[in-house]
Amino acid sequence: MTRTELTIAGVGGQGSILAGTVLGSAAVTYDGKYAVQTQAYSSELRGGYAATWVVVSDEPVVFPRVTRPDILMAQAQDSINRFSHTLKPDGILIVDSDMVPTPPDNIGHIFRIPATSIARNRLKAPVTANIIMLGALCRVRRVVSREALEKAIVDAVSKEQEQLNLDAFNLGFEAVREPMD
Amino acid sequence: MGRGKKIMTGTHFMMGNLACAEGAIAAGCEFVSGYPITPASEVVNRLAKRLPEVGGIFLQTEDEIAAICSAIGASWAGQKALTATSGPGISLMQENIGFAVATETPLVIVDVQRLGPSTGAPSVGLAGDMVQVARGSHGDYQIVALCPESPQEMFDLTVRAFHLAEKYRVPVFLLADAFVGHMREQVIIPEEKQLEIESRKIPKGGNDPMDRQDFLSVDVAPMPVFGRGFKAHVTSSCHDEHGMRNLSDPEVMHRYISRPIDKILNHRDDIIQVEADYSGASIVLVSYGTVGRSARAAAHLAQAQGLRTGNVRLITCWPFPDREIRQVAESVDFIVVLENNRGQLYPYIKAEAAHACRIELLGPETLGQIHDPEYILARIREMIK
């Protein structure tokens, strides 16, 4: 089975859905894989909940929903409350440790990335936390290749924001000390 | 010249609603009117930007009623026209959907369905308008409705919707839902020459409607569009084959209602598309739209466990594929109808199948979420116990 299911969640404004779009776009456009992304968000566009689900596969995706994710990327405590119980037993949880100080301890693999403080302190750009998380994801599990993700990031942001986001991706990548792959 | 690209040939990771917008432009649509509504807004948002680049016009109207009326006006002015909305907007458009049918106006109506009435649960996909698009306007009539299961089909079936609307002079619905509208997936946009798009026939000439019979032909008459000297008389009032009002002759009334219906039903084999994969099966899952993907996954699971299970997906939901359903029913033991609602097409399917096999409805475990394949399988096992 080549199918990988991911849930990426946060609160509105953190860019969780964009992170999912970049991931899916990288898989389809640059890695020759198949991907489906779906999403849900509350009617308030800032501060409510936001979640996106991505299925990445080497074959066309038949069932497009994520029901038992292999990976949950959580950018807020709310995301843990909503989605941590859906993770597969040996699933991977990647949290923004600034926003989720005490993740549940009954999960197979937990990666704590201080994405918000890296974004604030090192890049002076809090909005890049989602891309930092994406960098971390890339190091934890090669769902999609690093090259494809970098190209998809460049596609997704304006010319002026290109280097900032590539730096963010790189900082997230480096923040993972012990990758799984 | 930097004229906007009409067809974005290539492979994209694209949201369903945007694929629909690109399908419209690829099909040659040059007039779109709409009023913002979740979860359909991305269709018109995209077209507002793209249309002027290809020489078209987008009008954001004061309400959904104006949206469909101006689109019908544009169609009579000779353009391929589209409007996009969701369930509550369809409710507001209903009177003029009937007008478009009665005046045999080519038109594409995108309905990105959602859950509940009015504000309801606007971003949750649910097939809530399956019957209202076909039976919601007054009178008696036939429209065409196509149900996409993926962003790719949001593109492909939008192109086909224009093809059928123009070919048969009828409103054609693209019945998507929030799930597929907001879904992003691989979308392959082909080259222009690979797209099948028929445009409407226009009369050769003549400026006295009494010399022509441009209305009510079951073989689809050419359309005397405005601005070319045809002096067309267009009314949704009961009219004869010249388009002239006639409220006194019962036979004219009969033709006025029957012929636009026969026009569609007589060509049902060209219009109806059904994806069928059930050879050797004793159980068949009948579905449409995004639920079709659940059904296919469930059938794979079932087959792997030794249950002879097949699939029938209605790509065309209206005109209703009665013969196709009948054919399935007569060759299997059990039909399970999967719908993301409490059974909107079920009565129509049951009417064609119940004489020949067992038939049950199965909604999703949670309305608004398409069925989990394992849930389908578990329920089938219970049903056949």
Added chain:
Amino acid sequence: MSVSAHPFRRYMRNHVTRTTTCPGCGNGIITQAILRAIDELGLDMDDFIFVSGIGCSAWIPSPLFAADTLHTTHGRPIAFATGIKLCLPEKNILVASGDGDLAAIGGNHLIHAARRNIDMTVVLVNNGIYGMTGGQTAPTTPRGLTTITSPHGTLEHTFDICAMVAAAGASYVTRWTTYHPRQMTRSIKKAIVKKGFALVEAISQCPVQFGRAAKLGKAVDMLKHFKENSIRIDKARNLDEEALKGKIVVGEFVDIEKAELASEWARLKQEVMEV
């Protein structure tokens, strides 16, 4: 007889031999004013698309006029006309319909077409009542009048359509009665030529429904009423509310030049496509 047919027969469909109105109805006077305006401007019927809604006055162009005519749903002709104009910007679009159609059920489209300042001529026939459906109260019915649905007299205030359309932003707004066919013709000519949204409110007699409700008598009595109670806008400006009670203020209310939607679209397309 020295003429074999009315000269305007040439603008009518051959097989339509009679107008579809009651004896003495003002619709025919307005119909002739429209055709006379087109005739005097030297335009051809093929230069026009005529759009109407539902109601007696919706039958002014349809089926009578030998032209492209679109007879639409109740209240919506302006919305249909908007789509037509944007796709056929070189054509003149003339909407003829009633007060119930355009100002009650269709009021929202009237406001927004004026706001967009889309180039079309709207001849709004105001007879102050729902004629075709049997004489019900309209937004334009004078306050206090007894009708089928206000058997004890209407409690509601009367709609000033010209003021509303002027406030919404139209380029040209005028009001005449059927006692002023020459002035009405001149205003329709100006409205057709005007690049922008132009409203001609035509106060008209419905002897069958309104005449009976208001006890104004027959068509001629109603025209007499229009004659005696019409007051020109330049004179009305100097009068207070009390003096204007029961009067019909006629004349031109708005005549301005401003950016028009169909032309703006032509410009925008040019710009965007050239980028």
Added chain:
Amino acid sequence: MSKITIFRQACKGVEDCGICIFVCPKQVLIGSDEMNEVGYLPPQVKDESLCTGCQNCMISCPDFSIVVEKDASKPAAERGEEDG
């Protein structure tokens, strides 16, 4: 002299309409007892020589039933074309 033509079959009668008679400044037209094919009583010309050619009756006729050909020798003001 101006010339008046009445298309009797298109007319809806002076009983309920009669606008032509009302708008004529010279009382050129009067009623009649002769019905047309649908039962209306069209007007008749009492004295064509009184007609100034103002065309009020023609312009105000709701049913396109009257044509007045102006006497070209007279200027418009003299014909009394009202412009209230």
